[in-house]
Amino acid sequence: MTRQFLAWIAGLAAMASAMFAMPILAQSSTAPAPYAYQQLDDPALEQRATDLMHTLRCLTCQSQSIADSDASMAGDMRHQVRTRILAGEEPEAIRAWLIERYGDYVSYDPQVSATTWPLFAVPLLLFLLAGLILRKRIGRGGVADREGEGA
Amino acid sequence: MIAELGLAALWLCAALAVLQLIGGALAQRGDNASDLAAMVRPAAMLQGLLAGLAFACLLWVFAATDLSVKLVATNSHSLKPMLFKLSGAWGNHEGSMLLWVTVMALAGGLIAMVEKRLPEKTMQATLAAQGFVAIGFYAFLLISSNPFERLVVAAVEGQGLNPLLQDAGLAFHPPTLYFGYVGLSVAFSFAVGALLTRNVTPDFARVMRPWVLGAWVFLTLGITAGSYWAYYELGWGGWWFWDPVENASLMPWLAATALLHSVSVLAARDALRTWTIMLGVVAFSMSMLGTFLVRSGLLTSVHAFAVDPERGTFILFLLGIYIGGALLLFGLRAGHVREGERFQLTSREGALVFNNVMLSAILGIVLLGTLYPLLTEAFDVRVSVGPPYFNPVGAIFTVPMLLVMAVGPLLRWRRDSIERIKLPIAIVTSIIVSVAVLAAIMGDMAVLPLLGLCVAIGLAVASFLPLRGRNLLRVPIATWGMVLAHFGIAVALFGMASDSAFTKERLAALQLGEEVTVGDWRVTLDSVDPVAGPNWTAMEAQVSAWRGSGAPILLQPQSRNFWAPPMQTSESALATQWDGQLYAVIGNRTEDGRWQLRVWWKPFVTFIWYGGLLIALGGTLAAIGRVLADLKRRSVRARANSRRTERREKGFA
Amino acid sequence: MRWTLWVPLALFTFFLGLAAYQLSQPKDDVIVSGMIGKPLPQFSLEPISPDRPGVSTADFKDGTPKLLNIWASWCLPCIAEAPHLESLKEQDVQIIGIAIRDKPEDVARFLNRHGNPYTRIGSDDLSAIQFELGSSGVPETYVIDSDGMIRYQHIGDVRAEHVPMLIQQLEAAR
Numbered sequence: 001m002t003r004q005f006l007a008w009i010a011g012l013a014a015m016a017s018a019m020f021a022m023p024i025l026a027q028s029s030t031a032p033a034p035y036a037y038q039q040l041d042d043p044a045l046e047q048r049a050t051d052l053m054h055t056l057r058c059l060t061c062q063s064q065s066i067a068d069s070d071a072s073m074a075g076d077m078r079h080q081v082r083t084r085i086l087a088g089e090e091p092e093a094i095r096a097w098l099i100e101r102y103g104d105y106v107s108y109d110p111q112v113s114a115t116t117w118p119l120f121a122v123p124l125l126l127f128l129l130a131g132l133i134l135r136k137r138i139g140r141g142g143v144a145d146r147e148g149e150g151a
Numbered sequence: 152m153i154a155e156l157g158l159a160a161l162w163l164c165a166a167l168a169v170l171q172l173i174g175g176a177l178a179q180r181g182d183n184a185s186d187l188a189a190m191v192r193p194a195a196m197l198q199g200l201l202a203g204l205a206f207a208c209l210l211w212v213f214a215a216t217d218l219s220v221k222l223v224a225t226n227s228h229s230l231k232p233m234l235f236k237l238s239g240a241w242g243n244h245e246g247s248m249l250l251w252v253t254v255m256a257l258a259g260g261l262i263a264m265v266e267k268r269l270p271e272k273t274m275q276a277t278l279a280a281q282g283f284v285a286i287g288f289y290a291f292l293l294i295s296s297n298p299f300e301r302l303v304v305a306a307v308e309g310q311g312l313n314p315l316l317q318d319a320g321l322a323f324h325p326p327t328l329y330f331g332y333v334g335l336s337v338a339f340s341f342a343v344g345a346l347l348t349r350n351v352t353p354d355f356a357r358v359m360r361p362w363v364l365g366a367w368v369f370l371t372l373g374i375t376a377g378s379y380w381a382y383y384e385l386g387w388g389g390w391w392f393w394d395p396v397e398n399a400s401l402m403p404w405l406a407a408t409a410l411l412h413s414v415s416v417l418a419a420r421d422a423l424r425t426w427t428i429m430l431g432v433v434a435f436s437m438s439m440l441g442t443f444l445v446r447s448g449l450l451t452s453v454h455a456f457a458v459d460p461e462r463g464t465f466i467l468f469l470l471g472i473y474i475g476g477a478l479l480l481f482g483l484r485a486g487h488v489r490e491g492e493r494f495q496l497t498s499r500e501g502a503l504v505f506n507n508v509m510l511s512a513i514l515g516i517v518l519l520g521t522l523y524p525l526l527t528e529a530f531d532v533r534v535s536v537g538p539p540y541f542n543p544v545g546a547i548f549t550v551p552m553l554l555v556m557a558v559g560p561l562l563r564w565r566r567d568s569i570e571r572i573k574l575p576i577a578i579v580t581s582i583i584v585s586v587a588v589l590a591a592i593m594g595d596m597a598v599l600p601l602l603g604l605c606v607a608i609g610l611a612v613a614s615f616l617p618l619r620g621r622n623l624l625r626v627p628i629a630t631w632g633m634v635l636a637h638f639g640i641a642v643a644l645f646g647m648a649s650d651s652a653f654t655k656e657r658l659a660a661l662q663l664g665e666e667v668t669v670g671d672w673r674v675t676l677d678s679v680d681p682v683a684g685p686n687w688t689a690m691e692a693q694v695s696a697w698r699g700s701g702a703p704i705l706l707q708p709q710s711r712n713f714w715a716p717p718m719q720t721s722e723s724a725l726a727t728q729w730d731g732q733l734y735a736v737i738g739n740r741t742e743d744g745r746w747q748l749r750v751w752w753k754p755f756v757t758f759i760w761y762g763g764l765l766i767a768l769g770g771t772l773a774a775i776g777r778v779l780a781d782l783k784r785r786s787v788r789a790r791a792n793s794r795r796t797e798r799r800e801k802g803f804a
Numbered sequence: 805m806r807w808t809l810w811v812p813l814a815l816f817t818f819f820l821g822l823a824a825y826q827l828s829q830p831k832d833d834v835i836v837s838g839m840i841g842k843p844l845p846q847f848s849l850e851p852i853s854p855d856r857p858g859v860s861t862a863d864f865k866d867g868t869p870k871l872l873n874i875w876a877s878w879c880l881p882c883i884a885e886a887p888h889l890e891s892l893k894e895q896d897v898q899i900i901g902i903a904i905r906d907k908p909e910d911v912a913r914f915l916n917r918h919g920n921p922y923t924r925i926g927s928d929d930l931s932a933i934q935f936e937l938g939s940s941g942v943p944e945t946y947v948i949d950s951d952g953m954i955r956y957q958h959i960g961d962v963r964a965e966h967v968p969m970l971i972q973q974l975e976a977a978r
Binding site for chain 2: 031032037038039050054055057063064065067068069070103104105106107108109110115116118119122123126127129130133134
């Protein structure tokens with residue numbers, strides 16, 4: 001029953017492009033961490049925390065950031081982020097701390113590294129290619145009165 | 152009996168698709184007189200009819216809740232309301248695939264019936280291609296996803312009464328996207344037909360254009376609806392996550408957007424021949440790729456539910472044949488397609504080419520970012536690519552594209568000069584600059600939202616400039632369509648930028664009667680009471696919100712617990728104002744008896760979806776305008792023909 | 805420039821190969837910790853069970869390798885792995901437990917019903933130790949060597965076939 005249900009949900013969630021509900025199969029019943037659902041008092045610090053949270057991946061969800069999830073572990077991670085920001089840590093230091101533990105998977109913001117350089121090289125290439133195509137398509141002689149002979 | 156009828160109809164459809172393919176292929180060998188070639192059109196029409204019959208059979212067994220059919224037993228329930236019984240027919244894998252082929256067959260039948268403008272040989276090649284694609288999907292249905300499969304023993308009651316999917320909006324969301332996907336299959340078949348017969352002409356573009364426009368309208372609606380649905384269902388106020396599944400629907404849209412512009416160039420100016428063909432192939436390829444990514448579960452990573460490797464392999468196989476085949480054909484034949492007309496950089500074509508290249512680059516980036524995790528996983532490295540990547544990298548190409556889009560429609564075809572449109576450019580530039588200055592004075596803003604706001608406002612004004620100095624009553628419907636669609640882009644962009652720049656968030660644990668502020672709203676939690684639905688219980692909060700001295704607005708967010716199957720959902724409550732939305736979610740109770748409340752004030756967030764609707768409306772107007780113009784041209788031509796024959800007859804007399 | 809016409813096909817073929825390869829691979833959802841080979845971070849956890857002391861980093865540095873088991877009373881696979889932890893305990897393996905987001909009464913009930921293989925149990929309400937360890941789920945089991953270094957991470961429940969392997973890992977960590 002559950003499997004078919006999940007299959008069904010997945011099909012629709014897939015097409016409809018969202019993951020809306022978490023089965024409460026194995027979630028704890030304890031109270032969430034203090035800063036899971038509570039903002040920092042200083043709006044500037046809270047803004048830094050929120051910006052960071054939107055770029056960290058919830059490890060137990062289906063591709064959601066920890067800022068978009070009700071999973072307990074996402075809540076605990078929000079608590080981590082807020083307490084660390086409150087203690088004066090830099091957002092990028094917190095990200096680095098998490099990446100050290102979970103690898104690049106935990107961050108939605110890929111940094112240039114040995115494994116991710118194509119993500120940045122390809123747009124550059126596309127940019128050059130776009131320039132090239134535009135030059136070739138348009139730059140060449142403008143309006144010619146005769147038909148060209150081939151592509 | 153009905154189920155068997157449906158199955159028989161499907162088998163016949165598959166046979167007719169084969170006939171269509173063979174007949175069309177024979178016609179290409181110059182064997183035009185052969186009986187099989189003459190049967191291509193009737194076969195396509197009959198196939199459409201029978202596929203419609205098969206789908207009607209599926210609707211019938213769902214409406215009657217025939218529990219001896221496996222699909223009904225696993226996905227329906229005798230107590231569902233009729234609307235959801237029917238929508239249950241396509242709310243599952245098998246049914247949705249049947250809907251896919253049905254729409255495809257109906258589209259094929261329709262072009263076989265009405266399309267007389269292209270040379271017969273090209274039409275036959277097109278229908279052969281359509282049949283060829285259909286065969287694969289019939290095989291997929293009949294071999295691995297038979298929707299009409301019977302149970303040996305009929306079920307006593309159906310299993311599925313999933314409350315979450317009993318939502319009228321959701322019932323029509325998947326088919327909307329499917330119409331878009333399948334509409335692109337027609338463009339694909341036309342492209343293949345044109346490649347096979349080396350016949351890429353403005354006529355070909357005119358025939359293809361309504362299909363591309365129609366598919367694009369459906370995709371736009373589907374994406375808009377999906378985004379709004381995620382926004383209110385997820386309960387965190389996000390409306391786009393750059394999730395692989397979302398990207399799977401965005402990629403065909405990007406390709407279709409590029410295609411519909413290049414098709415316009417081909418139709419009006421006989422330029423961009425190979426490019427249009429290429430986009431025709433790519434657009435449908437993206438639809439199939441999206442289906443594959445969603446169905447195979449390759450990219451849903453953490454919660455890999457509903458991964459079905461067998462079906463995934465089957466779709467990958469189809470992908471290889473169709474996309475691979477079409478691209479192979481493209482490599483072989485595109486070199487023989489004659490280059491179209493030339494044009495200057497500063498011309499309508501020039502702007503459209505620029506737009507096309509930028510759209511293709513954006514498509515390339517979305518494709519790369521979506522598939523990249525798949526690549527690194529082959530080396531056992533897991534990475535995530537999300538908004539912090541897609542937003543800025545996409546903006547590098549989006550912003551120039553939107554700037555060119557602002558002035559492109561003002562340019563003349565073939566050749567023009569910047570000098571002539573100096574004034575509009577000055578207007579748009581000064582608007583953009585003054586918005587930027589204003590925003591900079593008002594406070595510090597992140598770069599992307601700031602850029603978005605400037606471009607959105609400039610573009611909103613620019614989109615109406617093509618109407619300047621024209622008699623509005625005599626402006627063609629298609630031009631109105633363009634103006635509205637471009638304006639819609641500006642509106643949606645404004646909503647996105649505003650949401651990301653100005654949203655106010657407030658998370659609080661409140662006692663009853665306690666008040667918090669969010670933005671210039673005061674929000675009070677009045678009470679929280681248990682309520683019960685048909686298969687859930689919920690805690691419903693009564694939340695009042697004031698702004699200034701106005702009357703309070705009541706919001707009623709719920710935290711719902713469903714018991715079969717057990718799951719918890721947040722039903723967010725939305726209060727829509729002209730200048731934004733107040734978004735409230737009730738969470739759990741804390742240990743000291745307070746309630747978790749999340750409230751957002753999202754200025755102008757609704758513009759995102761209004762924009763989407765405007766774009767779709769613009770597309771619809773453009774399609775109507777084009778079809779009407781074509782009909783008119785046809786009747787004029789027919790009248791001229793009949794007059795000529797008349798004269799000739801008189802002359803002979 | 806005829807070759808450019810073949811670029812799309814080349815890219816597509818590459819994708820096809822990649823997708824086919826990935827489809828043929830077993831789906832691998834685990835997130836491997838980056839902390840293997842690094843020392844156990846500093847922490848100190850309160851006890852959650854009356855007859856077992858709490859846990860701190862120092863407890864791992866007494867010269868014998870140990871297992872660190874992340875579990876919870878609300879976690880279903882933890883029930884499945886309980887007998888195998890028990891058999892590890894019978895082979896003189898010291899298992900230190902960390903209960904994630906748990907309540908004392910639930911822990912007591914769980915240990916009563918499924919046995920108590922732990923020498924110490926710490927309580928982690930904030931998943932803080934999970935983050936320190938690079939652990940993303942419950943249950944997970946770590947081999948910590950005699951110097952307090954993290955040597956091995958086992959993701960998911962411990963099954964019968966994992967018991968000898970874990971003993972071997974502990975031997976190697978000596």
